Amino acid sequence: MSFWNKIKKNENIYYAVTNTKVQIGVVLFLLILLLSIIGPMITRYSYTEFAGPGYEPPSSDYWFGTTIQGRDVFTQTVFGLRSTILVGFIGGLIASIIGVIIGLIAGYKGGWLDELLMMLTNVVLTFPTLAVLIIVAAYLPYRGIVNMAVLVGLTVWPWTARAVRSQTMSLKNSRFVDLSRISSNHIIRILFEDIAANMFSYIFMVFILQFLGTILATVGLEFIGLGPTRGISLGLIMQQAVNWNALELGMWWWGIIPGLILTIMIVSLYFINTGLDEAFNPKLREF
Amino acid sequence: MGKYFAKKLVIYLATFFVAVTINWAVPRFMPGDPILSMIAQFQGLEGGQQIIQERFIENFGLDQSLIIQYFEFWRSLFRGDLGISLMIYPRPVFDIIKSSIIYDIIIVFPAVSLSWIVGNKAGAYSGFNKKADSFVMPFFYFLASSPYFWFAIVVVYVFGFRFGVFPTSHAYGTGMTPGFTLPFIINFIRHWFLPFFTMFLVGLGGWAIGMRNMIIYEKKANYSEYMKALGAKDKLVRRYAFRNGVLPQVTGLAIQLGTIISGAILVQMVFSYPGLGYRMVQAVQTQDFFLLQGCFLALITMALAANFIVDIVYMIIDPSIRASYEEEG
Numbered sequence: 001m002s003f004w005n006k007i008k009k010n011e012n013i014y015y016a017v018t019n020t021k022v023q024i025g026v027v028l029f030l031l032i033l034l035l036s037i038i039g040p041m042i043t044r045y046s047y048t049e050f051a052g053p054g055y056e057p058p059s060s061d062y063w064f065g066t067t068i069q070g071r072d073v074f075t076q077t078v079f080g081l082r083s084t085i086l087v088g089f090i091g092g093l094i095a096s097i098i099g100v101i102i103g104l105i106a107g108y109k110g111g112w113l114d115e116l117l118m119m120l121t122n123v124v125l126t127f128p129t130l131a132v133l134i135i136v137a138a139y140l141p142y143r144g145i146v147n148m149a150v151l152v153g154l155t156v157w158p159w160t161a162r163a164v165r166s167q168t169m170s171l172k173n174s175r176f177v178d179l180s181r182i183s184s185n186h187i188i189r190i191l192f193e194d195i196a197a198n199m200f201s202y203i204f205m206v207f208i209l210q211f212l213g214t215i216l217a218t219v220g221l222e223f224i225g226l227g228p229t230r231g232i233s234l235g236l237i238m239q240q241a242v243n244w245n246a247l248e249l250g251m252w253w254w255g256i257i258p259g260l261i262l263t264i265m266i267v268s269l270y271f272i273n274t275g276l277d278e279a280f281n282p283k284l285r286e287f
Numbered sequence: 288m289g290k291y292f293a294k295k296l297v298i299y300l301a302t303f304f305v306a307v308t309i310n311w312a313v314p315r316f317m318p319g320d321p322i323l324s325m326i327a328q329f330q331g332l333e334g335g336q337q338i339i340q341e342r343f344i345e346n347f348g349l350d351q352s353l354i355i356q357y358f359e360f361w362r363s364l365f366r367g368d369l370g371i372s373l374m375i376y377p378r379p380v381f382d383i384i385k386s387s388i389i390y391d392i393i394i395v396f397p398a399v400s401l402s403w404i405v406g407n408k409a410g411a412y413s414g415f416n417k418k419a420d421s422f423v424m425p426f427f428y429f430l431a432s433s434p435y436f437w438f439a440i441v442v443v444y445v446f447g448f449r450f451g452v453f454p455t456s457h458a459y460g461t462g463m464t465p466g467f468t469l470p471f472i473i474n475f476i477r478h479w480f481l482p483f484f485t486m487f488l489v490g491l492g493g494w495a496i497g498m499r500n501m502i503i504y505e506k507k508a509n510y511s512e513y514m515k516a517l518g519a520k521d522k523l524v525r526r527y528a529f530r531n532g533v534l535p536q537v538t539g540l541a542i543q544l545g546t547i548i549s550g551a552i553l554v555q556m557v558f559s560y561p562g563l564g565y566r567m568v569q570a571v572q573t574q575d576f577f578l579l580q581g582c583f584l585a586l587i588t589m590a591l592a593a594n595f596i597v598d599i600v601y602m603i604i605d606p607s608i609r610a611s612y613e614e615e616g
Contacts, residue, residue, distance in 0.1 A: 119297070119298060119301060122298045122302075123298060123301050123302045123305055125542060125545065126298065126299075126302045126544075126545060126587075126590055126591065126594055127302065127305075127306070127545055127587065127590065128544075128545045128546075128548035128549045128552075128586055128587070128590050129545055129546070129549050130548075130549030130550075130552055130553070131548070131549065131552065131567070131582075131583050131586045131587065132309065132583075134552075134567060134568075134571060134579070134583070135309065135310070135313055135579060135580065135583045136309075136313060136317075138571050138576075138579060139313050139314060139317040139576075140317065141317075159542070216434055217549075219434055220434065220435075220436065220549065220552075220553050223436050223553060223556070224552075224553070224556065224568050224571060225571065225572060226571065238436065238437065238440065241440070242440065242556075242557060247440065247443050247444045247447070247448055247455075248448060250448070252444050255440045255444070256437075256440060256441060256444060259433075259434065259437030259440060259441075260437075262434065262437065263429070263432050263433050263434065263437060266432035266433075266434075267428055267429060267432040270428055270431065270432055271428070274496075
């Protein structure tokens, strides 16, 4: 009860946890997360193993059916989901960190530094991300989860930088920042303790979008065949489905189920993000 | 207006410069010496390796210093020399790009403009209509969340095989000869429809959500309340809210272009639709690095051109920019 009272005192958190969209989103996301954690433990097969006959539609033995060679799609999906979530998390984190730092500096410093950083941001923004990723990944001799995540993270940050910059610009003239400045606090302290701390909710939302963006870019790369060199991924399952003409053969489960789970996860993240937006933004609150 | 334009132009030039530099640097500085491993792939060919090696050394200018290599790279670029495709030997890469780019334009341009227009209208309707809102919004969220290629797979399955109403691969039937004949045009449009439809639907969701949120925001703005208090008709209030909401959507379009073009690459791959994206993926799969780099550059150039068009649209509809233009002129 006292915990609930604490939540009630903090208006932002109160509105966030009582928002229907946030609730739906969090529940969906946790379900998918649970699937990626528990799925690999409860499955009877390994993702490379020929688990049974090919062409099997979803059944009690093969929950998501089997591939043409008889691999279990459920097993492949849950393992792929794990790798996708991991890449999204690491890449999203990297992108958020880069974006926040560039946005803070550009917004706070202004002048030529701002111009330069925004130019860089706009240049990266203009690139079709996937094309850049293809060209770099194609030349990478070995691709692991971590270096994929770093690679994607390095290309999807501009959106954050722009958003954080405009927030910083509106915060930097507030009184508490002035006060901090005349107390001759170090600029790093001003940026992180005064400005960034005051848009924490905003940065969290940005992280969700970056998580999402990283996942989409990564899955796209995997689909082309430029995913991690070893292991299984959601994009790879779908690529194999397309390459083996699964759809023509009526094996819809092979190509569609893994993507459906991915899409549900993305919807859940969108819901959380929009719900938080409504919660933190009184103007959008009641409709 | 001049200043606005000059700033944009600098960004475009910088982007192009960075793209060319990436193109030049990636094969030369990536770990594991990609060029050597490319050459090594042709080891099996008798005498072929020698020819390939010479080709590579000549094309990459590997016997010269890095700075000269860099300038040479630019020079051959301006001559339109992007190397020769290894997959479709010996067709020049430039040639392949020229014949592919049209397929990108006919898919991306109509899909983007139509989904933007329809999405904005649908979003505005949903923003003003509470009943419709709770009904259609989940659908729009679903569309906006679908990865392009997954949605393409669903479309192929449903319309291509379940109902079998549309062909699902290539730009036209294998037995057709391109020309301005009625059967060919019908065949062509039938092949064009599904990739277009995929791009259109996935894009639609995002624009609708964006516009709907803008409208809810504008609806509560003081000017809307004031107009209502003055007794203005609902229709007029809506029109004003829409006009104010449209501007950020144009900015959004500029921001989204990169994502859309990335999406087009994957959609083309699912439909084997022979645009630049499809060629690029083919180039990856056959390790045809000249074609890969050429497609990359062409896609960037396309993104820049699309950005330029959006900029012009923005200048036309933004009253403040238009006003400053009239003052200057």
